[in-house]
Amino acid sequence: MAALQFPCTIFKTQNRMDDYSAEDMRCGDLTEAQLKSHYRLDYISDRVDPYMLTRRSSMDRPQSMFCCNRRGAGEKISRQQCAMMLFDEFRSLSRNFSIYGPYSHLIEKMIIHMQNGNGTPFHDMSLDTALKEHILNDKSKNSTRLRLHEVIKKNIDWHKKHYPAKEKDKLKEIILGGKLPKFDRFQDDFNGMGITVHDTWATRITIKSLHIYNDHFRAVVHYKVQDHFGLDSDDILKKKFSQFHFFRIWFVLQRYNQFGFKPFMTNMEAIIEIKGAHK
Template sequence: MAALQFPCTLFKTQKWMDDYSASDMRCGDLTEAQLKTHYGLVDVSTRANPYTLTKITPFNQPQSMFHGSRGEGGKITRQQCANILFDEFRELSRLFSVYGTYKTLIEHMIRHMQHNNGMPYQHGLLDRALKDHIIRDNNPDNSTRLLLKEAFSTAVDWENKCLQVSKKDELRIAISRGKLPKFDRFQDNFNGMGITVHDTWATHITIKSLQIDNNRYRAVVHYKVQDHFGLDVDDISKFKFNQFRFFRIWFVLQRYNQFGFKPFMTNMDATVEITGGRNDSKK
């Protein structure tokens, strides 16, 4: 029987990496009438009206008791309006990113959307968050790391000190029984990861190397995870998103045909070591 050669990709999600045709990657495709009529996006910002390109003052906010008494605020350019909306977008992000190591990530990502024309995004803090999630997940039913650890102990050909090609599917099935790393835990609602990533789009899991000595193995496993920093119409149609000005501004900046700021791919990488022994499965 042939031995697996490394690196070897064990698992890929059905959704593709770099899928720019995904619904949440669209931009600049909706008119003012569509935004207002279909998605209720009339009251977008407290600072600028993206449709009339005017500043909003206390006298022309729709909810103000003084509304209409002084007419519209001063006219602004489309670029000035976008800058005002992005400033408000960043400020509102702090409601969802309250504490911890990753709380500044959302502001970095909003700035990336504003200035980098849809270029992919990667940051050391995202990689760190992914690795931390994988290592700290100690649920034997969910953790892909622990499920792989269990599968390795029975899949390794101990006599020939290798992993046979025929065992690849066994390892893939072990991964598929678990829950891929996502940032949808309770703490992610406040630590900055829920608002930057939350769910993920595509995941690839690869064995980079496998060392077998006596009755022990050491596997180096790489996780590549990709998400989309963008909103689709299903997102903004849900009350849990539409109720927040943060998401209304985001959707208008991305999808309004007078702005069309491009969403982007968020890339994360983590490499972890999985070690175990021949008799682990018997414990």
């Protein structure tokens, strides 16, 4: 009976890594008319009007009785100034979604990267730490780590001290039956991970090595996860997003053909150990 050789990639999502054709990776593809008519993005910011390229005052806001009579009356600014002011407001509003914790700083770093990074991939050690903690702290029945522990333990050929190659598919099946690490828990709404990553686009899981000694085993497993820091049409058309200026500014900075700031890939990875005994 042949042994499974390592390293061995045991799981890949249908969504592929580095998929720049995804809808949320589009940028600079919408006109002012489209943003207003289809997405209802007339009022974007309390600081500037990105269509008229003017500063706003408190009287320009929708709740002001003077709002509709003052349109276009604000101080003219350049497109570059407008973008800078929108990014400043974007960062300021992000604090409502990253109130506490070791990851609360990430959203501002990622907004700065959107402003200056020209679409290059983003990586930060804090993301790796968050991913590893998520995997290790998941004690639920859907935990991919715990499910892998059980299937490895069950299918090891303890006499020959290896994992049979013919049982490889069971590793993928057990992951499919669980839940991949995502930052959609209640605490992620406030700790900065929900706004920076939340759901994920692509995941790849690789067993780097498997050592079997006496009646014990030790597997080293590598998780590679990728998300897109970008918004698609479905995002902004949902009321839970469109009601916030934060997301309206984000969408306009990304998709308005007068700005077109590029979204980017967010990369994170974690290496964990899975240990167990025959009995």
